[in-house]
Amino acid sequence: MPAAGFILEKIKQGEALKKAFEINRAEITDIIKDSGLKGRGGAGFPTGLKMYLCGAAADTVKYVVCNADEGEPGTFKDRVILETIPEKVFEGMTITAYVIGSREGIVYLRGEYAYLKSELENVLKEMRKNNMLGENILGKGFSFDIRIALGAGAYVCGEETALIESLEGKRGEAKNKPPFPVSSGLFGHPTLVSNVETFCNIPHIVDKGSLWFKNMGSGKSTGTKLISVSGDVKKPGVYEITFGMKVKDLLKLAGAEETKAVDIGGASGIIIPELQFEREISFEDIPTGGSIIVFDKTRKMADIMENFMEFFLDESCGQCTPCREGTKYFVDAVEKIKNRKITEQDLKNLRDISDCMKITSKCGLGQASTNAFISILDNFKDELLS
Protein backbone atom coordinates (compact mmCIF):
# COMPACT_ATOMS: atom_id res chain seq x y z
CA MET A 1 0.00 0.00 0.00
CA PRO A 2 1.75 3.20 -1.13
CA ALA A 3 1.77 5.99 1.40
CA ALA A 4 -0.70 8.51 0.05
CA GLY A 5 -0.32 11.45 2.38
CA PHE A 6 -1.29 14.80 0.92
CA ILE A 7 -4.29 16.01 2.92
CA LEU A 8 -2.30 17.16 5.94
CA GLU A 9 0.62 18.56 3.92
CA LYS A 10 1.00 22.30 3.50
CA ILE A 11 0.43 23.67 0.01
CA LYS A 12 1.56 26.90 -1.55
CA GLN A 13 -1.37 29.02 -0.58
CA GLY A 14 -3.45 30.55 -3.34
CA GLU A 15 -1.97 28.49 -6.21
CA ALA A 16 -5.08 26.39 -6.65
CA LEU A 17 -7.31 29.43 -6.29
CA LYS A 18 -5.35 31.28 -9.00
CA LYS A 19 -5.66 28.27 -11.24
CA ALA A 20 -9.40 28.09 -10.57
CA PHE A 21 -9.82 31.72 -11.61
CA GLU A 22 -8.26 30.88 -15.00
CA ILE A 23 -10.70 28.07 -15.67
CA ASN A 24 -14.41 28.64 -16.14
CA ARG A 25 -16.83 27.54 -13.46
CA ALA A 26 -18.48 24.72 -15.39
CA GLU A 27 -15.10 23.24 -16.12
CA ILE A 28 -14.13 23.12 -12.43
CA THR A 29 -17.41 21.40 -11.64
CA ASP A 30 -16.59 18.86 -14.35
CA ILE A 31 -13.11 18.25 -12.95
CA ILE A 32 -14.51 17.61 -9.47
CA LYS A 33 -17.25 15.39 -10.91
CA ASP A 34 -14.73 13.45 -12.96
CA SER A 35 -12.43 12.98 -9.98
CA GLY A 36 -15.13 10.94 -8.27
CA LEU A 37 -14.67 12.86 -5.01
CA LYS A 38 -17.36 11.89 -2.53
CA GLY A 39 -18.28 13.63 0.71
CA ARG A 40 -15.96 12.74 3.58
CA GLY A 41 -18.53 13.47 6.31
CA GLY A 42 -20.09 10.04 6.19
CA ALA A 43 -22.90 10.03 3.66
CA GLY A 44 -20.59 9.98 0.63
CA PHE A 45 -22.63 12.12 -1.75
CA PRO A 46 -20.68 13.03 -4.95
CA THR A 47 -19.21 16.47 -4.32
CA GLY A 48 -19.10 17.49 -8.00
CA LEU A 49 -22.81 16.83 -8.35
CA LYS A 50 -23.51 18.86 -5.23
CA MET A 51 -21.51 21.74 -6.73
CA TYR A 52 -23.40 21.43 -9.98
CA LEU A 53 -26.82 21.41 -8.28
CA CYS A 54 -26.03 24.36 -6.05
CA GLY A 55 -24.42 26.25 -8.93
CA ALA A 56 -27.48 25.70 -11.11
CA ALA A 57 -29.92 26.93 -8.46
CA ALA A 58 -31.20 30.36 -9.45
CA ASP A 59 -30.63 32.78 -6.58
CA THR A 60 -28.42 35.79 -6.04
CA VAL A 61 -27.68 34.71 -2.46
CA LYS A 62 -25.97 31.39 -1.82
CA TYR A 63 -23.96 30.00 1.07
CA VAL A 64 -20.98 27.68 1.45
CA VAL A 65 -21.01 25.93 4.80
CA CYS A 66 -18.18 23.88 6.21
CA ASN A 67 -19.41 21.19 8.56
CA ALA A 68 -16.93 21.13 11.44
CA ASP A 69 -19.34 19.64 13.95
CA GLU A 70 -17.36 16.38 14.11
CA GLY A 71 -19.43 14.66 16.77
CA GLU A 72 -19.28 11.02 15.74
CA PRO A 73 -17.63 9.11 18.59
CA GLY A 74 -14.07 8.21 17.73
CA THR A 75 -13.67 10.90 15.06
CA PHE A 76 -11.04 13.61 15.46
CA LYS A 77 -9.52 14.01 11.99
CA ASP A 78 -11.31 17.30 11.30
CA ARG A 79 -9.83 18.67 14.51
CA VAL A 80 -6.36 17.70 13.31
CA ILE A 81 -7.01 19.33 9.92
CA LEU A 82 -8.18 22.54 11.59
CA GLU A 83 -5.16 22.48 13.89
CA THR A 84 -2.63 21.97 11.12
CA ILE A 85 -3.86 23.29 7.76
CA PRO A 86 -7.00 25.42 8.21
CA GLU A 87 -5.95 27.65 5.30
CA LYS A 88 -6.45 24.72 2.93
CA VAL A 89 -10.03 24.27 4.12
CA PHE A 90 -10.67 27.98 3.58
CA GLU A 91 -9.15 27.85 0.11
CA GLY A 92 -11.35 24.87 -0.75
CA MET A 93 -14.39 26.81 0.44
CA THR A 94 -13.35 29.83 -1.63
CA ILE A 95 -12.95 27.80 -4.82
CA THR A 96 -16.34 26.22 -4.14
CA ALA A 97 -17.90 29.64 -3.61
CA TYR A 98 -16.42 30.86 -6.88
CA VAL A 99 -17.90 27.87 -8.70
CA ILE A 100 -21.43 28.14 -7.31
CA GLY A 101 -21.52 31.94 -7.06
CA SER A 102 -21.56 32.52 -3.32
CA ARG A 103 -20.34 35.53 -1.36
CA GLU A 104 -20.58 34.16 2.14
CA GLY A 105 -19.04 31.14 3.80
CA ILE A 106 -19.57 29.85 7.32
CA VAL A 107 -17.64 27.28 9.32
CA TYR A 108 -19.90 25.59 11.84
CA LEU A 109 -17.42 24.69 14.56
CA ARG A 110 -18.56 22.37 17.32
CA GLY A 111 -18.68 23.99 20.75
CA GLU A 112 -16.17 21.44 22.04
CA TYR A 113 -13.59 22.99 19.65
CA ALA A 114 -14.21 26.55 20.83
CA TYR A 115 -10.53 26.69 21.82
CA LEU A 116 -9.64 26.65 18.09
CA LYS A 117 -11.80 29.64 17.21
CA SER A 118 -9.42 32.52 17.78
CA GLU A 119 -6.59 30.81 15.89
CA LEU A 120 -8.90 30.12 12.96
CA GLU A 121 -9.96 33.75 13.00
CA ASN A 122 -6.32 34.79 12.88
CA VAL A 123 -5.81 32.67 9.78
CA LEU A 124 -8.85 34.28 8.17
CA LYS A 125 -7.50 37.72 9.02
CA GLU A 126 -4.18 36.86 7.45
CA MET A 127 -5.93 35.64 4.31
CA ARG A 128 -7.92 38.87 4.10
CA LYS A 129 -4.69 40.80 4.41
CA ASN A 130 -3.25 38.81 1.50
CA ASN A 131 -6.37 39.47 -0.55
CA MET A 132 -7.24 35.77 -0.60
CA LEU A 133 -10.56 36.59 1.03
CA GLY A 134 -12.75 39.67 1.08
CA GLU A 135 -13.50 42.07 -1.76
CA ASN A 136 -12.12 41.49 -5.23
CA ILE A 137 -10.00 38.46 -4.36
CA LEU A 138 -6.59 38.50 -6.10
CA GLY A 139 -7.95 41.30 -8.26
CA LYS A 140 -10.19 38.90 -10.16
CA GLY A 141 -13.45 40.63 -9.38
CA PHE A 142 -14.78 37.87 -7.13
CA SER A 143 -15.68 38.62 -3.49
CA PHE A 144 -16.16 36.12 -0.71
CA ASP A 145 -15.65 35.99 3.03
CA ILE A 146 -15.80 33.37 5.77
CA ARG A 147 -16.93 33.54 9.38
CA ILE A 148 -16.90 31.03 12.20
CA ALA A 149 -20.12 30.07 13.99
CA LEU A 150 -19.89 28.11 17.20
CA GLY A 151 -22.14 25.15 17.97
CA ALA A 152 -23.23 24.46 21.51
CA GLY A 153 -22.89 20.77 22.24
CA ALA A 154 -25.43 18.88 20.15
CA TYR A 155 -24.37 15.89 18.03
CA VAL A 156 -27.46 16.07 15.80
CA CYS A 157 -26.34 19.52 14.60
CA GLY A 158 -23.81 17.70 12.40
CA GLU A 159 -26.76 16.60 10.28
CA GLU A 160 -26.93 19.21 7.56
CA THR A 161 -30.55 20.36 7.97
CA ALA A 162 -30.18 20.52 11.76
CA LEU A 163 -26.95 22.44 11.29
CA ILE A 164 -28.75 24.97 9.13
CA GLU A 165 -31.52 25.36 11.71
CA SER A 166 -28.86 25.99 14.32
CA LEU A 167 -27.18 28.61 12.12
CA GLU A 168 -30.58 30.31 11.86
CA GLY A 169 -30.64 30.65 15.64
CA LYS A 170 -33.13 27.86 16.25
CA ARG A 171 -33.24 24.51 17.99
CA GLY A 172 -31.05 22.14 16.00
CA GLU A 173 -33.80 19.82 14.87
CA ALA A 174 -33.40 17.93 11.59
CA LYS A 175 -35.93 18.56 8.83
CA ASN A 176 -37.47 16.36 6.18
CA LYS A 177 -35.65 16.28 2.84
CA PRO A 178 -36.48 17.35 0.17
CA PRO A 179 -36.04 20.24 -0.12
CA PHE A 180 -32.30 19.66 0.01
CA PRO A 181 -29.99 22.42 1.19
CA VAL A 182 -28.56 22.83 -2.33
CA SER A 183 -31.92 24.25 -3.40
CA SER A 184 -33.28 25.63 -0.14
CA GLY A 185 -30.86 25.88 2.75
CA LEU A 186 -29.75 28.66 5.07
CA PHE A 187 -32.52 31.31 5.32
CA GLY A 188 -34.12 29.59 2.32
CA HIS A 189 -31.15 30.15 0.01
CA PRO A 190 -29.17 27.48 -1.88
CA THR A 191 -26.49 26.18 0.46
CA LEU A 192 -23.61 23.82 -0.14
CA VAL A 193 -22.72 21.95 3.05
CA SER A 194 -19.58 19.85 3.02
CA ASN A 195 -17.24 18.28 5.48
CA VAL A 196 -13.88 19.80 6.49
CA GLU A 197 -11.91 17.03 4.78
CA THR A 198 -13.97 17.28 1.60
CA PHE A 199 -13.04 20.96 1.22
CA CYS A 200 -9.39 20.03 1.76
CA ASN A 201 -9.42 17.82 -1.31
CA ILE A 202 -10.65 20.52 -3.66
CA PRO A 203 -7.50 22.66 -4.00
CA HIS A 204 -5.47 19.51 -4.72
CA ILE A 205 -7.83 18.28 -7.41
CA VAL A 206 -8.02 21.70 -9.07
CA ASP A 207 -4.24 21.91 -8.98
CA LYS A 208 -3.30 18.39 -10.07
CA GLY A 209 -6.33 17.32 -12.06
CA SER A 210 -8.92 14.57 -11.77
CA LEU A 211 -6.75 11.83 -13.27
CA TRP A 212 -4.15 12.23 -10.54
CA PHE A 213 -6.93 11.85 -7.98
CA LYS A 214 -8.64 8.91 -9.68
CA ASN A 215 -5.39 6.99 -9.70
CA MET A 216 -5.63 6.67 -5.94
CA GLY A 217 -8.12 4.41 -4.29
CA SER A 218 -10.19 1.51 -5.49
CA GLY A 219 -13.22 1.17 -7.71
CA LYS A 220 -15.69 3.96 -7.13
CA SER A 221 -13.86 5.11 -4.00
CA THR A 222 -11.27 7.52 -5.32
CA GLY A 223 -8.64 9.38 -3.37
CA THR A 224 -7.62 9.00 0.22
CA LYS A 225 -9.37 9.05 3.56
CA LEU A 226 -8.29 10.33 6.91
CA ILE A 227 -9.02 7.76 9.57
CA SER A 228 -9.04 8.53 13.29
CA VAL A 229 -7.85 5.46 15.17
CA SER A 230 -8.39 5.14 18.91
CA GLY A 231 -9.01 2.52 21.57
CA ASP A 232 -6.76 -0.45 22.22
CA VAL A 233 -3.84 0.43 19.95
CA LYS A 234 -0.25 1.43 20.61
CA LYS A 235 -0.33 4.34 18.18
CA PRO A 236 -3.66 6.13 18.21
CA GLY A 237 -3.92 9.04 15.80
CA VAL A 238 -4.93 10.12 12.31
CA TYR A 239 -3.90 7.90 9.40
CA GLU A 240 -4.32 8.83 5.77
CA ILE A 241 -5.12 5.72 3.77
CA THR A 242 -6.03 5.13 0.16
CA PHE A 243 -9.47 3.62 -0.16
CA GLY A 244 -9.45 -0.14 -0.33
CA MET A 245 -7.05 -0.70 2.55
CA LYS A 246 -7.84 -3.82 4.51
CA VAL A 247 -8.88 -3.40 8.13
CA LYS A 248 -6.10 -5.76 9.23
CA ASP A 249 -3.44 -3.63 7.52
CA LEU A 250 -4.66 -0.53 9.29
CA LEU A 251 -4.61 -2.40 12.59
CA LYS A 252 -1.00 -3.30 11.95
CA LEU A 253 -0.11 0.32 11.21
CA ALA A 254 -1.71 1.48 14.44
CA GLY A 255 -0.07 -1.20 16.53
CA ALA A 256 -3.14 -3.18 17.52
CA GLU A 257 -2.58 -6.46 19.31
CA GLU A 258 -4.90 -9.17 20.57
CA THR A 259 -7.75 -7.43 18.78
CA LYS A 260 -11.20 -8.82 19.37
CA ALA A 261 -13.39 -6.38 17.47
CA VAL A 262 -13.20 -3.19 15.46
CA ASP A 263 -15.78 -0.47 15.25
CA ILE A 264 -15.87 1.28 11.90
CA GLY A 265 -17.88 4.47 11.62
CA GLY A 266 -18.29 5.31 15.30
CA ALA A 267 -21.52 4.86 17.21
CA SER A 268 -23.42 4.97 13.89
CA GLY A 269 -21.09 2.41 12.34
CA ILE A 270 -20.69 -1.33 12.55
CA ILE A 271 -18.59 -3.61 14.73
CA ILE A 272 -16.79 -6.50 13.10
CA PRO A 273 -15.04 -9.56 14.55
CA GLU A 274 -11.61 -10.87 13.59
CA LEU A 275 -13.04 -13.06 10.83
CA GLN A 276 -13.90 -9.91 8.89
CA PHE A 277 -10.61 -8.04 9.26
CA GLU A 278 -9.91 -8.87 5.59
CA ARG A 279 -12.66 -6.46 4.59
CA GLU A 280 -11.84 -3.13 3.00
CA ILE A 281 -12.45 0.46 3.97
CA SER A 282 -14.27 1.93 0.97
CA PHE A 283 -17.69 3.17 -0.05
CA GLU A 284 -18.34 -0.25 -1.62
CA ASP A 285 -17.38 -2.38 1.37
CA ILE A 286 -17.25 -0.63 4.74
CA PRO A 287 -17.71 3.14 4.46
CA THR A 288 -16.76 5.45 7.30
CA GLY A 289 -16.76 9.12 8.11
CA GLY A 290 -13.37 8.43 9.62
CA SER A 291 -13.76 6.69 12.95
CA ILE A 292 -12.11 3.40 13.86
CA ILE A 293 -12.19 2.19 17.45
CA VAL A 294 -10.26 -0.93 18.37
CA PHE A 295 -11.24 -3.34 21.15
CA ASP A 296 -8.90 -5.98 22.51
CA LYS A 297 -9.78 -9.37 23.93
CA THR A 298 -10.41 -8.05 27.44
CA ARG A 299 -13.43 -5.98 26.33
CA LYS A 300 -17.04 -7.01 26.75
CA MET A 301 -19.36 -6.42 23.82
CA ALA A 302 -22.31 -5.56 26.08
CA ASP A 303 -20.35 -2.63 27.53
CA ILE A 304 -19.75 -1.24 24.05
CA MET A 305 -23.43 -1.61 23.15
CA GLU A 306 -24.39 0.14 26.35
CA ASN A 307 -22.06 3.06 25.76
CA PHE A 308 -23.27 3.63 22.20
CA MET A 309 -26.96 3.28 23.00
CA GLU A 310 -26.63 5.73 25.90
CA PHE A 311 -24.96 8.10 23.48
CA PHE A 312 -27.95 8.02 21.14
CA LEU A 313 -30.49 8.27 23.95
CA ASP A 314 -28.64 11.38 25.09
CA GLU A 315 -28.31 12.93 21.64
CA SER A 316 -31.68 12.11 20.04
CA CYS A 317 -33.39 15.45 19.45
CA GLY A 318 -36.65 13.78 20.37
CA GLN A 319 -38.91 15.04 17.61
CA CYS A 320 -39.71 11.63 16.14
CA THR A 321 -41.20 8.90 18.25
CA PRO A 322 -39.29 5.91 16.80
CA CYS A 323 -35.94 7.51 17.57
CA ARG A 324 -36.90 9.00 20.93
CA GLU A 325 -38.62 5.88 22.27
CA GLY A 326 -36.55 3.36 20.34
CA THR A 327 -33.22 4.51 21.75
CA LYS A 328 -34.67 4.19 25.28
CA TYR A 329 -35.96 0.73 24.46
CA PHE A 330 -32.50 -0.34 23.31
CA VAL A 331 -30.81 1.06 26.41
CA ASP A 332 -33.21 -1.03 28.50
CA ALA A 333 -32.45 -4.06 26.33
CA VAL A 334 -28.72 -3.75 27.03
CA GLU A 335 -29.53 -3.68 30.72
CA LYS A 336 -31.45 -6.92 30.24
CA ILE A 337 -28.52 -8.44 28.38
CA LYS A 338 -26.17 -7.48 31.17
CA ASN A 339 -28.48 -9.02 33.74
CA ARG A 340 -28.73 -12.21 31.67
CA LYS A 341 -32.48 -11.70 31.31
CA ILE A 342 -32.67 -11.37 27.53
CA THR A 343 -34.65 -14.00 25.58
CA GLU A 344 -34.58 -15.06 21.92
CA GLN A 345 -38.01 -13.47 21.52
CA ASP A 346 -36.69 -10.17 22.93
CA LEU A 347 -33.90 -10.23 20.37
CA LYS A 348 -36.34 -10.84 17.57
CA ASN A 349 -38.47 -7.91 18.75
CA LEU A 350 -35.39 -5.73 18.90
CA ARG A 351 -34.59 -6.48 15.27
CA ASP A 352 -38.13 -5.52 14.27
CA ILE A 353 -37.95 -2.29 16.21
CA SER A 354 -34.57 -1.54 14.69
CA ASP A 355 -36.02 -2.01 11.19
CA CYS A 356 -38.90 0.27 12.09
CA MET A 357 -36.51 2.96 13.38
CA LYS A 358 -34.51 2.76 10.14
CA ILE A 359 -37.57 3.34 8.02
CA THR A 360 -39.44 5.89 10.08
CA SER A 361 -36.81 8.11 11.72
CA LYS A 362 -36.49 11.50 10.13
CA CYS A 363 -32.72 11.77 10.13
CA GLY A 364 -29.60 9.64 10.07
CA LEU A 365 -29.26 9.70 13.85
CA GLY A 366 -32.34 7.58 14.45
CA GLN A 367 -31.78 5.55 11.30
CA ALA A 368 -28.25 4.52 12.26
CA SER A 369 -28.65 4.37 16.03
CA THR A 370 -29.05 0.60 16.19
CA ASN A 371 -26.30 -0.31 13.68
CA ALA A 372 -23.71 -1.06 16.33
CA PHE A 373 -26.18 -3.01 18.47
CA ILE A 374 -27.37 -5.14 15.57
CA SER A 375 -23.87 -5.83 14.26
CA ILE A 376 -22.76 -6.95 17.73
CA LEU A 377 -25.83 -9.14 17.86
CA ASP A 378 -24.94 -10.57 14.43
CA ASN A 379 -21.31 -11.18 15.24
CA PHE A 380 -21.12 -11.87 18.96
CA LYS A 381 -24.46 -13.41 19.81
CA ASP A 382 -22.99 -16.30 21.80
CA GLU A 383 -21.17 -13.93 24.11
CA LEU A 384 -24.33 -11.90 24.69
CA LEU A 385 -26.39 -14.94 25.59
CA SER A 386 -23.77 -16.82 27.59
Added chain:
Amino acid sequence: MTVLSKISKKEIINELDNILSGVSLDRGNLLCVLESLVGKFGYLNDTMAVEVGRRFSMDPNEVYSVASFYAFLPVKKSGKYKIRVCRTISCKLKNADGIVKAIEEEIGVKFGNTTKDMRFTLERANCLGMCDKAPAMLINDKVYTELTPEKAKEIIKSYKNK
Protein backbone atom coordinates in the same frame (compact mmCIF):
# COMPACT_ATOMS: atom_id res chain seq x y z
CA MET B 1 -16.08 36.19 35.11
CA THR B 2 -16.81 36.16 38.79
CA VAL B 3 -18.55 33.61 40.95
CA LEU B 4 -22.05 35.00 41.28
CA SER B 5 -24.86 33.64 43.33
CA LYS B 6 -27.21 36.40 42.31
CA ILE B 7 -27.06 38.26 39.04
CA SER B 8 -28.69 41.68 38.98
CA LYS B 9 -30.82 42.90 36.12
CA LYS B 10 -28.52 45.85 35.72
CA GLU B 11 -25.51 43.63 35.20
CA ILE B 12 -27.38 41.62 32.60
CA ILE B 13 -28.45 44.72 30.69
CA ASN B 14 -24.94 46.15 30.77
CA GLU B 15 -23.44 42.91 29.53
CA LEU B 16 -26.03 42.57 26.80
CA ASP B 17 -25.31 46.13 25.63
CA ASN B 18 -21.70 45.20 25.61
CA ILE B 19 -22.20 42.02 23.57
CA LEU B 20 -24.60 43.67 21.13
CA SER B 21 -22.24 46.53 20.40
CA GLY B 22 -20.35 44.10 18.16
CA VAL B 23 -23.20 41.92 16.90
CA SER B 24 -26.25 42.76 14.80
CA LEU B 25 -29.75 41.79 15.88
CA ASP B 26 -30.23 39.10 13.24
CA ARG B 27 -31.82 35.93 14.49
CA GLY B 28 -28.78 34.07 13.12
CA ASN B 29 -26.72 35.70 15.87
CA LEU B 30 -28.94 34.45 18.70
CA LEU B 31 -26.74 31.48 19.61
CA CYS B 32 -23.63 33.60 19.58
CA VAL B 33 -25.25 36.10 21.99
CA LEU B 34 -26.45 33.33 24.31
CA GLU B 35 -22.99 31.76 24.21
CA SER B 36 -21.47 35.08 25.25
CA LEU B 37 -23.91 35.42 28.16
CA VAL B 38 -23.04 31.92 29.34
CA GLY B 39 -19.38 32.83 28.99
CA LYS B 40 -19.94 35.77 31.31
CA PHE B 41 -22.45 34.47 33.85
CA GLY B 42 -22.11 30.70 33.58
CA TYR B 43 -25.76 30.05 32.76
CA LEU B 44 -28.93 31.69 31.46
CA ASN B 45 -31.83 32.80 33.66
CA ASP B 46 -35.33 34.20 33.15
CA THR B 47 -34.21 37.83 33.14
CA MET B 48 -31.71 37.07 30.39
CA ALA B 49 -34.40 35.31 28.33
CA VAL B 50 -36.67 38.35 28.71
CA GLU B 51 -33.94 40.86 27.88
CA VAL B 52 -32.61 38.88 24.91
CA GLY B 53 -36.18 38.39 23.71
CA ARG B 54 -36.80 42.13 23.92
CA ARG B 55 -33.79 42.90 21.74
CA PHE B 56 -34.44 40.20 19.16
CA SER B 57 -38.23 40.78 19.15
CA MET B 58 -38.81 37.23 20.31
CA ASP B 59 -40.97 35.73 22.98
CA PRO B 60 -38.82 34.90 26.05
CA ASN B 61 -40.25 31.39 25.91
CA GLU B 62 -38.79 30.95 22.49
CA VAL B 63 -35.37 32.13 23.67
CA TYR B 64 -35.66 29.57 26.45
CA SER B 65 -36.79 26.88 24.03
CA VAL B 66 -33.74 27.43 21.81
CA ALA B 67 -31.28 27.54 24.70
CA SER B 68 -32.68 24.45 26.38
CA PHE B 69 -31.91 22.43 23.24
CA TYR B 70 -28.16 22.86 23.61
CA ALA B 71 -26.01 21.12 26.20
CA PHE B 72 -23.64 24.10 26.37
CA LEU B 73 -26.37 26.67 27.07
CA PRO B 74 -27.45 25.74 30.60
CA VAL B 75 -30.82 27.19 31.62
CA LYS B 76 -30.49 26.41 35.30
CA LYS B 77 -27.97 27.60 37.86
CA SER B 78 -24.60 26.20 37.06
CA GLY B 79 -21.07 26.69 38.35
CA LYS B 80 -18.46 29.14 37.13
CA TYR B 81 -16.35 26.26 35.85
CA LYS B 82 -18.09 23.51 33.97
CA ILE B 83 -16.07 20.33 34.12
CA ARG B 84 -17.19 18.07 31.29
CA VAL B 85 -15.63 14.64 31.41
CA CYS B 86 -15.96 12.56 28.27
CA ARG B 87 -17.67 9.28 28.97
CA THR B 88 -17.82 7.96 25.38
CA ILE B 89 -16.20 4.67 24.54
CA SER B 90 -12.58 5.55 23.69
CA CYS B 91 -12.27 7.49 26.94
CA LYS B 92 -14.18 4.82 28.81
CA LEU B 93 -11.58 2.27 27.68
CA LYS B 94 -8.89 4.51 29.19
CA ASN B 95 -10.37 4.82 32.65
CA ALA B 96 -12.77 7.77 32.29
CA ASP B 97 -14.67 6.40 35.28
CA GLY B 98 -11.58 6.72 37.43
CA ILE B 99 -11.20 10.34 36.36
CA VAL B 100 -14.76 11.11 37.36
CA LYS B 101 -14.25 9.48 40.74
CA ALA B 102 -11.09 11.48 41.37
CA ILE B 103 -12.83 14.74 40.51
CA GLU B 104 -15.83 13.87 42.66
CA GLU B 105 -13.45 13.40 45.56
CA GLU B 106 -11.63 16.62 44.85
CA ILE B 107 -14.70 18.87 44.66
CA GLY B 108 -16.94 16.94 47.01
CA VAL B 109 -19.99 16.60 44.78
CA LYS B 110 -21.24 13.84 42.54
CA PHE B 111 -21.68 13.77 38.79
CA GLY B 112 -24.40 16.13 37.62
CA ASN B 113 -24.05 18.50 40.58
CA THR B 114 -22.69 21.93 41.43
CA THR B 115 -20.54 22.80 44.42
CA LYS B 116 -22.18 24.98 47.08
CA ASP B 117 -19.87 27.89 46.35
CA MET B 118 -21.03 27.77 42.69
CA ARG B 119 -17.47 27.28 41.51
CA PHE B 120 -17.71 23.85 39.85
CA THR B 121 -20.36 21.89 38.00
CA LEU B 122 -19.40 18.33 37.10
CA GLU B 123 -21.07 16.98 33.97
CA ARG B 124 -20.60 14.13 31.60
CA ALA B 125 -19.96 14.86 27.96
CA ASN B 126 -20.08 12.84 24.80
CA CYS B 127 -17.01 12.34 22.60
CA LEU B 128 -14.93 15.54 22.65
CA GLY B 129 -12.93 14.62 19.55
CA MET B 130 -9.80 13.95 21.60
CA CYS B 131 -10.01 10.16 21.50
CA ASP B 132 -6.36 9.78 20.43
CA LYS B 133 -5.43 11.43 23.72
CA ALA B 134 -8.04 9.76 25.91
CA PRO B 135 -9.24 10.22 28.54
CA ALA B 136 -10.23 13.84 28.01
CA MET B 137 -12.24 16.59 29.66
CA LEU B 138 -13.20 20.19 29.09
CA ILE B 139 -13.21 22.93 31.69
CA ASN B 140 -15.26 25.67 30.06
CA ASP B 141 -13.45 26.12 26.70
CA LYS B 142 -10.19 24.50 27.71
CA VAL B 143 -9.33 20.91 26.80
CA TYR B 144 -7.35 18.55 29.03
CA THR B 145 -6.17 15.23 27.67
CA GLU B 146 -4.28 12.07 28.61
CA LEU B 147 -5.61 12.40 32.12
CA THR B 148 -4.81 10.28 35.11
CA PRO B 149 -6.76 10.55 38.36
CA GLU B 150 -3.80 12.40 39.92
CA LYS B 151 -3.42 14.77 37.00
CA ALA B 152 -7.16 15.51 37.02
CA LYS B 153 -7.00 16.38 40.72
CA GLU B 154 -4.07 18.73 40.15
CA ILE B 155 -5.91 20.49 37.35
CA ILE B 156 -9.02 20.96 39.49
CA LYS B 157 -6.86 22.32 42.32
CA SER B 158 -5.47 24.95 39.99
CA TYR B 159 -9.02 26.22 39.40
CA LYS B 160 -9.84 26.54 43.09
CA ASN B 161 -8.25 29.96 43.43
CA LYS B 162 -8.87 31.30 39.97
